[in-house]
Amino acid sequence: MGREAARRAPSEPPERPPALQPYRRWGLDAPLPAPPRPPARPLDLATRPPALPAVVDHVATADRVVFLTYDDEAERDPQFVDMVRELRLPVSMFLTDSVVGPGYGHFARLLSVGADLQNHTLDHPALRGLPYAGQRAEICGQRDKLHARFGVRPRLLRPPYGAYDPTTLRAAADCGVSAVVLWRAALTGTGLRFTHGGAALRPGDIVLVTSDDDDRGGPGLRERTTRLLRRIEGEGLTVGRLRDYL
Template identity: 40%
Template sequence: MPRLRLRHVLRGALAALVPFALLGASGGPAHAEWPGAAPVVSRVETTDPVVFITIDDGWFHDPAAARLLLDRRVPASLFLLPGAYSYDSGYFHRLLDHGRVRIENHTVGHPDLTTLDAAGQRAEVCGARDAHLAEFGDGPRLLRPPYGVYDATTRTTARACGAKAVVTWTYDLTTWGQWTPPTPELKAGDIILLHFNETLEQDLERALALADAAGLTPAPLREYVPE
């Protein structure tokens, strides 16, 4: 093949490849970007004199704890499992309708998310989001991974499933059996973890007393976590 013709053939071949190279570099339709990682929040950086009450799981529906939340108008983030309200959703509807609580994401089945692949994590997190939205009409914006355990996949999955942050905690003030939690000196921005168990009323009373002693007021966590 004459040299001039060969040069034209090569130039044409390269020109044909350029659009495909640019498409890949620009993240075109064939390479849709995965959402960025959600931040991890164990306490909120704030100068406001506030503390955050969070309550996990939802299995034990204590009327006394509900009355305390309602009577004291406590803003609380409820990280619920769908199964925990499947047999008595009215308990949580009353808290939503008459109190200052928000329903947040705690997965479907409470697994250690780090033992699951990306598809498994997405099924757990997005599945809980869909269940909460269907039941309460409000999608969760915060994810608490079970046991406070997460990895890089959890953070990207959280964002993909609508959560703006992965939330752990500063202090766990849950009473478990004979074990009594410590009595910390709370500071502004601390996140308190409680659970819907048999001791929730007394645990909540203790948490509120500790906050009051520190000059802190419970505040809605979702409003303090930026988009």
């Protein structure tokens, strides 16, 4: 081929760099191990009175899993949907109607990529001390909202602020709730805070990932989740789906 022809010949396209594996794209050094097959029957519910929901901040299991839970705030970070999808994170979102408002479309996308949607009441009141009718309206009302919007029937309730009383349990039972979900560890902008026990994650721990609003100027939702996942992996754990155990 002459020089002129060589100049006219199309050049080879540059090689594209290999695509990052999803776990690397989200700041992890290794993929999350797949969780084990969940138990044939929920573990924590075996010893509770059948008429009332269990109150749990930890699941009694030998499986090396912890559970990631979020209250409403994921709608502030649309890329969180991509993170959940690509890492196949079995997260649980506890939703309050008055807080989520127009963000319900975002949670439909989270539901479509594998997140669970659960009950956090209609208007986020502290339930403790409210009369039965008011508590039932808050819990059943949000149950009905979630069913109407998404076709789901939430069995798990997180009472706002973690505040509940015996009336809450009666109202929750009448709204089809099987477990009232608290947390043993909360992830804030400064790290994990444990409500009791040692300052280390244990198999079966329920972790609350707090809102960016609780720590303005701190790391965002995705960065907090990445830091938590690194710690989970570092302690030889992985992420399980909470409703599979409750």
